[in-house]
Amino acid sequence: xxxxxxxxxxxxxxxxxxxxxxxxxxxxxxxxxxxxxxxxxxxxxxxxxxxxxxxxxxxxxxxxxxxxxxxxxxxxxxxxxxxxxxxxxxxxxxxxxxxxxxxxxxxxxxxxxxxxxxxxxxxxxxxxxxxxxxxxxxxxxxxxxxxxxxxxxxxxxxxxxxxxxxxxxxxxxxxxxxxxxxxxxxxxxxxxxxxxxxxxxxxxxxxxxxxxxxxxxxxxxxxxxxxxxxxxxxxxxxxxxxxxxxxxxxxxxxxxxxxxxxxxxxxxxxxxxxxxxxxxxxxxxxxxxxxxxxxxxxxxxxxxxxxxxxxxxxxxxxxxxxxxxxxxxxxxxxxxxxxxxxxxxxxxxxxxxxxxxxxxxxxxxxxxxxxxxxxxxxxxxxxxxxxxxxxxxxxxxxxxxxxxxxxxxxxxxxxxxxxxxxxxxxxxxxxxxxxxxxxxxxxx
Amino acid sequence: xxxxxxxxxxxxxxxxxxxxxxxxxxxxxxxxxxxxxxxxxxxxxxxxxxxxxxxxxxxxxxxxxxxxxxxxxxxxxxxxxxxxxxxxxxxxxxxxxxxxxxxxxxxxxxxxxxxxxxxxxxxxxxxxxxxxxxxxxxxxxxxxxxxxxxxxxxxxxxxxxxxxxxxxxxxxxxxxxxxxxxxxxxxxxxxxxxxxxxxxxxxxxxxxxxxxxxxxxxxxxxxxxxxxxxxxxxxxxxxxxxxxxxxxxxxxxxxxxxxxxxxxxxxxxxxxxxxxxxxxxxxxxxxxxxxxxxxxxxxxxxxxxxxxxxxxxxxxxxxxxxxxxxxxxxxxxxxxxxxxxxxxxxxxxxxxxxxxxxxxxxxxxxxxxxxxxxxxxxxxxxxxxxxxxxxxxxxxxxxxxxxxxxxxxxxxxxxxxxxxxxxxxxxxxxxxxxxxxxxxxxxx
Numbered sequence: 001x002x003x004x005x006x007x008x009x010x011x012x013x014x015x016x017x018x019x020x021x022x023x024x025x026x027x028x029x030x031x032x033x034x035x036x037x038x039x040x041x042x043x044x045x046x047x048x049x050x051x052x053x054x055x056x057x058x059x060x061x062x063x064x065x066x067x068x069x070x071x072x073x074x075x076x077x078x079x080x081x082x083x084x085x086x087x088x089x090x091x092x093x094x095x096x097x098x099x100x101x102x103x104x105x106x107x108x109x110x111x112x113x114x115x116x117x118x119x120x121x122x123x124x125x126x127x128x129x130x131x132x133x134x135x136x137x138x139x140x141x142x143x144x145x146x147x148x149x150x151x152x153x154x155x156x157x158x159x160x161x162x163x164x165x166x167x168x169x170x171x172x173x174x175x176x177x178x179x180x181x182x183x184x185x186x187x188x189x190x191x192x193x194x195x196x197x198x199x200x201x202x203x204x205x206x207x208x209x210x211x212x213x214x215x216x217x218x219x220x221x222x223x224x225x226x227x228x229x230x231x232x233x234x235x236x237x238x239x240x241x242x243x244x245x246x247x248x249x250x251x252x253x254x255x256x257x258x259x260x261x262x263x264x265x266x267x268x269x270x271x272x273x274x275x276x277x278x279x280x281x282x283x284x285x286x287x288x289x290x291x292x293x294x295x296x297x298x299x300x301x302x303x304x305x306x307x308x309x310x311x312x313x314x315x316x317x318x319x320x321x322x323x324x325x326x327x328x329x330x331x332x333x334x335x336x337x338x339x340x341x342x343x344x345x346x347x348x349x350x351x352x353x354x355x356x357x358x359x360x361x362x363x364x365x366x367x368x369x370x371x372x373x374x375x376x377x378x379x380x381x382x383x384x385x386x387x388x389x390x391x392x393x394x395x396x397x398x399x400x401x402x403x404x405x406x407x408x409x410x411x412x413x414x415x416x417x418x419x420x421x422x423x424x425x426x427x428x429x430x431x432x433x434x435x436x437x438x439x440x441x442x443x444x
Numbered sequence: 445x446x447x448x449x450x451x452x453x454x455x456x457x458x459x460x461x462x463x464x465x466x467x468x469x470x471x472x473x474x475x476x477x478x479x480x481x482x483x484x485x486x487x488x489x490x491x492x493x494x495x496x497x498x499x500x501x502x503x504x505x506x507x508x509x510x511x512x513x514x515x516x517x518x519x520x521x522x523x524x525x526x527x528x529x530x531x532x533x534x535x536x537x538x539x540x541x542x543x544x545x546x547x548x549x550x551x552x553x554x555x556x557x558x559x560x561x562x563x564x565x566x567x568x569x570x571x572x573x574x575x576x577x578x579x580x581x582x583x584x585x586x587x588x589x590x591x592x593x594x595x596x597x598x599x600x601x602x603x604x605x606x607x608x609x610x611x612x613x614x615x616x617x618x619x620x621x622x623x624x625x626x627x628x629x630x631x632x633x634x635x636x637x638x639x640x641x642x643x644x645x646x647x648x649x650x651x652x653x654x655x656x657x658x659x660x661x662x663x664x665x666x667x668x669x670x671x672x673x674x675x676x677x678x679x680x681x682x683x684x685x686x687x688x689x690x691x692x693x694x695x696x697x698x699x700x701x702x703x704x705x706x707x708x709x710x711x712x713x714x715x716x717x718x719x720x721x722x723x724x725x726x727x728x729x730x731x732x733x734x735x736x737x738x739x740x741x742x743x744x745x746x747x748x749x750x751x752x753x754x755x756x757x758x759x760x761x762x763x764x765x766x767x768x769x770x771x772x773x774x775x776x777x778x779x780x781x782x783x784x785x786x787x788x789x790x791x792x793x794x795x796x797x798x799x800x801x802x803x804x805x806x807x808x809x810x811x812x813x814x815x816x817x818x819x820x821x822x823x824x825x826x827x828x829x830x831x832x833x834x835x836x837x838x839x840x841x842x843x844x845x846x847x848x849x850x851x852x853x854x855x856x857x858x859x860x861x862x863x864x865x866x867x868x869x870x871x872x873x874x875x876x877x878x879x880x881x882x883x884x885x886x887x888x
Binding site: 050058077182183198199202203233237 | 491494495497498499501502503504505518519520521593594595596599626627629630631632633634635636637638639640641642643646647650657660661663664665666667668669671672675676677678679681682758760
């Protein structure tokens with residue numbers, strides 16, 4: 001692993017703005033459309049108000065608009081807020097190869113920066129692609145060790161993407177880019193103990209803010225160690241038990257962007273319970289009466305049970321509950337934002353159904369599959385298997401489905417305004433000034 | 445480990461301001477005297493100017509004075525700056541049981557807070573004691589696993605002390621204190637890859653800033669997981685391979701403060717090379733001519749070689765070089781701030797001596813000892829062994845030595861001003877408003 005960080009920094013510093021091919025550009029646009037929808041969807045979440053109440057007084061001069069909010073704040077704080085809004089509903093994109101939500105930390109930093117500094121569409125898209133790509137590559141190279149250790153890698157790896165993306169807009173040279181990576185590595189954080197709480201949404205926001213600051217400090221000459229990724233006390237050694245698959249990392253690095261493995265969620269919750277929601281909703285729509293259900297068995301991959309074993313008392317916890325997933329499907333036949341509120345979790349019909357659900361870890365079931373066996377009170381059973389749920393790499397959301405998702409989740413602004421923003425998002429790569437787009441999201 | 449975090453939060457929330465005994469109060473004052481000296485000593489370091497240049501524009505309204513600086517900034521940013529100044533010279537205190545520098549992250553947050561909010565001496569001292577104590581207990585409970593994994597625990601554990609200390613001043617209840625601990629855990633970071641660079645000094649500053657914000661967010665109701673310390677994806681599991689010696693943590697928790705294991709450095713560098721500086725200086729003062737030295741062998745504990753194997757090209761790297769430690773002792777007979785500048789590292793006489801030094805890991809030598817064998821060009825040898833260097837728990841700096849250290853390192857302000865500050869620091873526990881003390885450190 002000699003000089004890995006140095007080589008990475010040089011490649012990033014030398015990357016050309018015209019290096020994005022048509023396929024990557026198209027998927028980058030889909031990622032940004034999805035991002036803007038979820039950021040607007042979460043912009044009026046209570047967690048946003050809490051952070052503004054707690055820390056808003058420390059904001060520097062308000063140069064940056066925040067997506068979907070009326071406040072203007074300093075750039076790093078805008079990055080924090082954009083990161084929280086875009087992840088708080090757990091509705092953002094996912095790369096199943098490493099379970100990272102890569103766009104939130106990167107785009108949150110970039111939109112915050114662009115809100116206060118003129119950034120053209122092509123420069124924005126290129127910086128986003130570099131940030132997304134480095135997150136995905138570090139994620140792939142350290143998966144599963146880093147994630148299994150208990151890191152919420154959307155934060156702990158996402159920070160590299162934020163630092164690199166902003167570093168690129170600052171036109172950092174090799175040494176400065178290396179320091180930016182070093183400052184990202186040394187602020188990398190985020191524990192999975194927080195799944196089901198507001199702190200999960202905080203992680204990509206913190207990554208965005210710290211990534212912005214890492215790039216700025218690096219530009220100013222703040223020094224770090226020379227081997228932040230590969231050193232014996234560097235990121236891979238300390239957080240991934242030394243796992244860093246260099247071949248996986250380097251495959252196509254500098255010549256291609258790893259967008260092809262990205263997916264978009266149809267349900268606002270942990271991705272591994274999507275199959276359960278879909279199949280239980282299907283059982284509901286085929287006519288199974290919730291009151292007739294005696295018990296439910298969900299056979300899932302061990303990771304799914306490990307991740308989503310929560311017996312929820314809040315909407316945020318419901319997003320990581322295999323029991324809640326089955327219950328909302330069987331009782332309501334759907335899994336929208338309305339099924340992940342505190343009220344939905346407390347709904348007696350859903351709560352009673354959750355108590356009837358059992359989850360069994362089954363090595364023969366893949367992480368994007370589920371086998372559901374519903375036993376009715378009359379002793380009969382309904383059994384269904386789903387190999388890959390909607391939104392999966394094999395069944396990607398179409399552009400039209402992405403647009404429906406975008407428009408259906410937004411409450412912070414009106415529908416007409418949302419449609420105008422959506423239209424602009426599809427053209428991000430050609431806009432003159434991304435700041436105009438950010439400012440257009442402020443509620444009218 | 446059932447309900448560890450909850451129990452800790454409750455104990456902290458219920459702690460009484462008059463719970464500090466005379467011995468703990470005395471050592472807390474010594475720690476704060478030492479802290480103020482190193483913060484003033486580092487206040488005009490280049491790293492401070494760099495951070496202000498990079499991030500100063502994002503500071504909110506300047507309510508808080510920064511120790512030893514003319515700028516006033518927002519409270520969390522003041523915490524960051526105080527943390528950098530007090531650790532950048534690696535001259536702050538150390539608890540050898542876990543190699544943490546506990547006062548920097550805690551006191552940096554507290555002085556920043558007190559600079560903008562009225563805090564009495566007793567309340568300040570109590571909050572400091574709680575923060576120092578929790579850092580030391582978490583450090584002891586997770587040592588050596590956490591440190592050996594590569595974490596710079598002054599940052600990654602120091603953040604708990606900052607959050608708890610500020611949380612105490614905010615009078616957080618049990619649930620809020622638990623969230624403050626949760627938000628600290630999920631921002632815990634800092635890699636040892638950065639030893640020898642400015643990023644090492646950044647760590648306690650980042651911990652102070654993030655700790656302040658954790659406490660404020662917790663007060664406002666920002667939720668976290670319920671088991672930040674002990675959960676299967678909590679701090680101990682993720683960062684210390686599951687090591688958390690609960691008996692070590694709990695011994696006396698809530699009734700005593702673990703100040704008795706603190707030490708103060710006579711040399712501004714990694715503590716494990718102190719014995720080498722002292723013994724080589726002794727050899728110098730006993731008349732060994734540097735030009736007569738052919739080669740030097742330092743037999744040290746394996747950890748010492750692991751930590752301080754740097755062949756430095758900067759002053760900051762020199763602080764983690766066993767070779768530089770031996771060289772400055774033999775060539776100059778001392779190890780002051782002037783021996784850890786870029787110029788001292790580049791000094792031809794010192795550089796040449798470094799090249800003649802070899803370090804051998806020796807299991808029979810303890811971490812606070814060294815055996816030095818100097819072979820002269822005439823074939824004769826000088827051999828010396830030091831069991832415990834000055835500043836060690838067995839040979840603590842006296843109050844008078846602490847005062848000399850305080851006054852001798854300060855360049856940001858004049859000597860008379862420094863003496864007045866020193867006098868006030870010995871009385872911190874009785875002052876009416878700690879903010880007056882912070883403001884008195886601004887250069888006249």
